[in-house]
Amino acid sequence: MSNVKKGAINTAHTTSRATVLRLARYLRVLQKLKTVGIINVFSNNLGDAVAVTPAIVRKDFSILGINGNKRGGYNIDLLIEELRRVLGKTDSQRAILVGCGRIGGALLEYKEFVKDGIEIAAAFDTNPEKLNPDGRVPVLPVEQLPEYMAANSIHIGILAVPESAALPVFDTMVKAGIRGFLNFTTVELKCTGRCQYEECPHQCIVQNVNISLELESLFYLVNLKERGMVT
Amino acid sequence: MSNVKKGAINTAHTTSRATVLRLARYLRVLQKLKTVGIINVFSNNLGDAVAVTPAIVRKDFSILGINGNKRGGYNIDLLIEELRRVLGKTDSQRAILVGCGRIGGALLEYKEFVKDGIEIAAAFDTNPEKLNPDGRVPVLPVEQLPEYMAANSIHIGILAVPESAALPVFDTMVKAGIRGFLNFTTVELKCTGRCQYEECPHQCIVQNVNISLELESLFYLVNLKERGMVT
DNA sequence: TAGATTGTTAATCGATTAACAATC
DNA sequence: TAGATTGTTAATCGATTAACAATC
Structure with missing residues (x-):
């Protein structure tokens, strides 16, 4: 505290x-x-x-x-x-991305990152078809994550894997040294400012982007507003 | 108030x-x-x-x-x-999507929506190559948005267009009857609960998802935390 | 100078928490 | 019964707002 x-x-x-x-x-x-x-x-x-x-x-x-x-x-x-x-505007704003599906793929090409000086240094996936070690952004097998992290000083990671992989991958990333997460999975990594995860002894910071939940609560908010039941 | x-x-x-x-x-x-x-x-x-x-x-x-x-x-x-x-769990949770680029495209295929009973009823784009009126989710030209909205009772919209198009498209959508927005553009439609936009007399609800900003502030938060300057 | 804007204090507001009586 | 959990009150906490003296 x-x-x-x-x-x-x-x-x-x-x-x-x-x-x-x-x-x-x-x-x-x-x-x-x-x-x-x-x-x-x-x-x-x-x-x-x-x-x-x-x-x-x-x-x-x-x-x-x-x-x-x-x-x-x-x-x-x-x-x-x-x-x-x-x-503490860090001169390098480099992050890694894990999960190169639809969402992850979109983020790989996300032009705003470039504009804002954010660089995705590397991406990781389990699907062999997604791999591309020599691309503009290298896409590597997840197994190489610890190794990559050991060789590169990066502390921010984007998590865009399927629900079933979320927890183990989160764990791997924490162990490898990621301290800040942008979490696109539906698993809410229970963090409100301070990471409460037992597996996370480092008090990582997790920012959840739960698209489906946010859209769903929009339905509620609009509905409630129509009924005059919300500010 | x-x-x-x-x-x-x-x-x-x-x-x-x-x-x-x-x-x-x-x-x-x-x-x-x-x-x-x-x-x-x-x-x-x-x-x-x-x-x-x-x-x-x-x-x-x-x-x-x-x-x-x-x-x-x-x-x-x-x-x-x-x-x-x-x-007020509405039986139909239908939304429209405007902008079928990388992000929009990913949302079109987003499986969580299906799981959560959310349906993207139609999508809109200006790029003729993206159009696909007969797809699983019809992708229509933006000009048809008002017409479509008039024929369908939908109040929630996802905005995933380029920065330059954000404001006019927002406007169009409001005029056509959208009351709740999930906004993926970098333009922060200034709403904190209550829509403050002049062009929006309907007090729409806007939920901004500013990916780049959230990632950027993660860099700051992790940095500040390392320096012991944040809770 | 007159007018506008900062910097700060005190008041307000709202949400969270502690604590505990009620009761299943 | 004894133990556990709710429901609620009062206390706390923190952030926002109002207001205004200081001053450029």
């Missing part, structure tokens, strides 16, 4: 995932604004772009020790620099 | 999206448990399965007016029935 070191983002009272999510969004928006030639941004600009109130933007920055000008807002270059510093 | 009718889920103090998400998850878990032959479930079973505390489970149910037995927990059949009632 209190394995949080001092001098951290958490110093005051604001926290973790939701905040980091917001910071990442601010950074993206700022980078876009910069290409348009904007020099100063105001808390309400950023608030609009990220759909939060200006007060939240200011508070977020205030907690991080980022200051603006009482009149001129925030200098975009400084702001970007500070956010990158806080977020 | 206060367009919430009375006698609603919101009666007391619990609310909307997070809650509905949880309810949907309970329901899924219950249906799985039922296939295994379970008859009674306890709040801690469900809590474990959905990664929340038993107290939350009980509170959720209590607010909905769902009661269990002090000793025997909840009867699974009754519980499923009640949840379906509350969620």
Whole structure:
């Protein structure tokens, strides 16, 4: 619980995932604004772009020790620099992908990754037909995962295997050193910020993308809204 | 703001999206448990399965007016029935898909949808090569969207078009009657529960699935955690 | 200067948790 | 009965919002 070191983002009272999510969004928006030639941004600009109130933007920055000008807002270059510093913008954003089915295959070709400086360094599958060690992104047999990981310093993995393979593959990936997961399987790897998995002694961070569940809850939400039963 | 009718889920103090998400998850878990032959479930079973505390489970149910037995927990059949009632489990869970690129194409074949009783009734694209009006799922030109919608009562849509097309297509879909969106484009349709879009007078519900952003924030989270700067 | 925007405090809000009486 | 689990209240926690003094 209190394995949080001092001098951290958490110093005051604001926290973790939701905040980091917001910071990442601010950074993206700022980078876009910069290409348009904007020099100063105001808390309400950023608030609009990220759909939060200006007060939240200011508070977020205030907690991080980022200051603006009482009149001129925030200098975009400084702001970007500070956010990158806080977020520890790693120069290499490399991830591996396990599972090259429909979804995995789509991600292999996903152009946004390139735009955002994310690189899928290698992919893995069990199906011999999918293998392609010499492709733009090498597709290797899963057995080679530990070996590959040992030779490459990568900590983020995308999990896009069938339900039945999810748990064992998750395990393999954790053991091989993956610490952050983008999980497209239907198995909800029970993590809410902190990994609660017994097999995961490393407190990995798992972000579940449960497409089917999200679509299903949309049906409910729309239905409930029509019945006036939801905010 | 206060367009919430009375006698609603919101009666007391619990609310909307997070809650509905949880309810949907309970329901899924219950249906799985039922296939295994379970008859009674306890709040801690469900809590474990959905990664929340038993107290939350009980509170959720209590607010909905769902009661269990002090000793025997909840009867699974009754519980499923009640949840379906509350969620207004629509007999038809049909959605349309716009954009049949890599991601959209993967969703067209997504087997989980079938398992969960979700049907993609039709898909739309601008690329003539993608069209296939007579396929298992008909793929039609986007121009036919309004016409199709007029003839079919569907309110949920999946948006998987390129960034440049996102806004106009969103607009078209709203005008045609879509009220709930699963948005795979990088354009964040600014909705946090309530649609804030001017072009959207209907307060649609948008669920953004920003894969690239989620992956990127994973890099940050893992990095921050290593530096002890995050919960 | 006058006007606008920051930075911060205190108030509010809502959701989670602890705790325990009721009871099966 | 004894033990376990619900249902609910009150306490806690954390995040958002309102408001405004400071100041560029």
